[in-house]
Amino acid sequence: MVKIQQFFTKYRHSIVVVTTVMLVLAEAARFGVHSLLAYQAIMVVAGLIGLAPILLTAISSLEVRLISIDVLVSIAVIGAFIIGEFNEAAIVTWLFMLGEVLEDVTLQKTRSAVQQLANLAPQTALVVNDDGTTSEEDVDFLDAGTRVLVKTGAQVPVDGTVRAGSALVNEASITGESRLVTKQADDPVYAGTILENGTITVETTATGDATTFGKIIELVEEAQDSQTKTQRFIDRFAKYYTPFVLLAAVIVGLITRDFRLAITVMVLGCPGALVIGVPASTVAGIGNGARRGILFKGSDVMDRLRHVDTIAFDKTGTLTLGKPAVKDVLVLAGDRQTIIDQAVAIEQQSDHPLAQAITDLSIDRQLTPTNVKTVKGQGIRATIAGQEYRLGNQQLVAGLVENAPDLKEKTTRLAAAGNSLVIFASADRSELAIFAIKDQLRPQTAQALRQLKQLGVKHLVMLTGDNAGTAKEIAAALPIDEVHAEMLPQDKARFVEQERQQGHRIAFVGDGINDSPALSAANVAVAMGSGTDVAMDVSDFVLVKSDLANLVTGFELANKTMRNMNENIAIALLTVVLLFIGLFVGYIEMALGMLIHELSILIVILNSMRLIKYSPKVDHRQFLKPANDLK
Structure with a gap:
């Protein structure tokens, strides 16, 4: 059965095309040559073709004790066959499969940001041999220390250090910003970036998934597969809601003795838009962030971020440039x-x-x-x-x-x-x-902190191991509410824990190994891209460009994504309510209800896709360019 399911999945688009043609032929037979027999025969065949993949999926769901949407549709279509409504059966299966195809197409677009990143991943490199010649090799087979030649217009295939030559490099794939950076001897370069001008020889430090570029893609893909509390609730809701609809249909059938009405209840009660709306928002929101150099490690981070009322900042490398x-x-x-x-x-x-x-x-x-x-x-x-x-x-x-x-x-x-x-x-x-x-303040720090307060963050705190004099002088130039100096790593973590115990939702922003205890203790841990691997490993999201303006953007994007999720939930629930009202007052029939149901799924997906092109209100032109990038 698995192979048959794989066949139907592989040729789903073709099956929809075939059933569409058959529906057109059926209508032509009915109104063109006035052959009711041909009309019914074509509808039966179309209905059976459409039912097959839905029924197989329903059986698989029942095998794992899950009453899925496919189970409801399968029962409804079989019931339509039993009562002789072959046209209803064919149209319902066609609409259901068409909806799945359109979902696949639109959801694929929401993953476009990650796909664009993945497509940028270099596959081969020009390796410099001992005799000075070059040979093309797969990047996955390169070892640390291997020297590769990168020419104008080519991608840097590895993370490494420039050993010879100079070039202007476009680092948009890493920083999200198409600015040209001059690279000379001993400067770091990253896989996936593009040489706009010049030629360099690079000594490899990392390849493939171990590169900065590879880690970015991995982080985003993991994040898109994660779930918010809202998503987990919706999944649990759908798990019990679907059997409830089935039970309600049975009760309606027993009370009204109207088998057709009971079947229609099953079709209209499918929670498709409710199930698809939240993950669609998640994928689009995280993809938007990735394109801007903001790596959310899961949609749950967005959910927590929008509730943050306090942000604690490490000083060195976070509020300041980190190059004293x-x-x-x-x-x-x-x-x-x-x-x-x-x-x-x-x-x-x-x-x-x-x-x-x-x-x-x-x-x-x-x-x-x-x-x-x-x-x-x-x-x-x-x-x-x-x-x-x-x-x-x-x-x-x-x-x-x-x-x-x-x-x-x-x-x-x-x-x-x-x-x-x-x-x-x-x-x-x-x-x-x-x-x-x-040290020196990052040029954008003061403006970014003011923006955060405008977005609803009530309390800004600086935690630093520096002396009190230095800390106070730095804080004097910023809208900082509270300063704590001469703090050990455990002191920072203790402060974060105390804030949480007092009921605050606190985010901690840091970049070093010594920040990892506080990052781990915070409700939301934010790592600067210029920081250590340890800080980024324990963080909830990473600012690739080490740009505090992007922290503001992250807050805006999190709020927008969660609002989008709630809009999708409202659309889905309202559609179901209106469909049932229309059904019981006699305005909605099975095929029309299924059409509206599938349209509601497309509406929530299209609503989610708005997040892909969403531009935060922060005007980044007011911020100067940061000095550090992700190591």
Whole structure:
């Protein structure tokens, strides 16, 4: 039976065409040559052809103890045959199958954003051989470290690092924005992006599904298969609603002794629009977000996002650019260049943004630290030439600097100027310095936060491990309601938990490993695309472009999608109610009711498709372009 079902599924479009032609021939026989026998015979054949795939699906449903829509239609059509209404049987099966075909076509369009992404996935690469020649190979067989040549007009086939040449690259497939980015030696490039001009040699770091592009497609596909609470409710509702309609039809038949009326009740009671409306909205909404560089990990995220009243932001890399630079090195003990050489050597072992700022300093000699240990939320310890050094906040170096002259006054002054401080201290207390590091706000931050408040977010909070002076200076330029500084990762997570316990719906926006506890604790976890893989793994949705303007867009899109779902539910329920009213007052018959029923399915799908072209009200021209992209 499975093979037969597969046959009917494969040739569903052809079957609809055949039955359509037969219905036309039947009407021609009836009104053209006035042959009632030919009319009835053609209708019987058309009805049987249309019934076959519906009946097989109904039997499969009953085998797993599910009374589906196909069960109702099958019983109704068989009943129509029994009472001799062959034309009703044929028309009902034709309308039902036509509706399924049209659903397939329109739903396929709602998945167009993901399909467009998938079509961009490169399949082959020009591999640079050891002798300098090139050969075309399948990207799935490339290993990390393989060098590939990319020419003007070609797609970058892998994630990697430019090793030779320069080019202008269109990164729309990754960022959702058709802007040209200059790529030179040591710059990262991503699979699926297109070289508009230039030629580069790229050293492979990831291929296929492991690339940024592959992960984006995977995230969106998983999200489109997920369900909201509304969807799960509708599924449960349909599970019990369909048997209820069958029972109601039986009761109507027993009371009225009108077999035709009972069959019609089964047809009109099919909850097709109700079942299809919510997933259609989900697919369209998530596809729209994907096209804009907003990756929702499921429609349930949209449902939760629209109820958020509080948003907590990490500072570094989220509200700020995340590329701080050392503004001053204040040496309290020891030689300045020696301290810088040692600090750079140690911080090269860390990927923290403040550590990266220190590693950008010029050095006179290369040192090799040992016994390197990261102290979560505080800094890093290491040994160089037998001497232990600490670089981090005051908690980390507390035991080494308690008697340092003027340290408190200098740290207070530097912090008040908006600097983040990294204190360098040796275990023997012979070397002590303060690295004053300053980050910059993302250009779009203030406007984005104001937009969020306009959309109904009541409370905006900054949570940072930085000192209070830096945090307050950053917050002063933003519509931030609350600031918490010098927080460890567990402190951020605790704050989020407390907000939830107080009844708030809180979203947390972060980008680093240290943000993962708070992201996991939040009602909605938002990761910046420039962040770590860990942050993106635990998040509910990702802002690919690390653009807070897209957080605003995400809120608007979530609200619009959920409203669209509710509109579809209302359309479906209203249609069923009106059909039953029309049936019992004598204006609706089986075939007309089935036509209206199928039209209601198309209406909710078309309503969902409006989400594909929906443009949020946020005017992105007022936002400057972000500096970071998804790693």
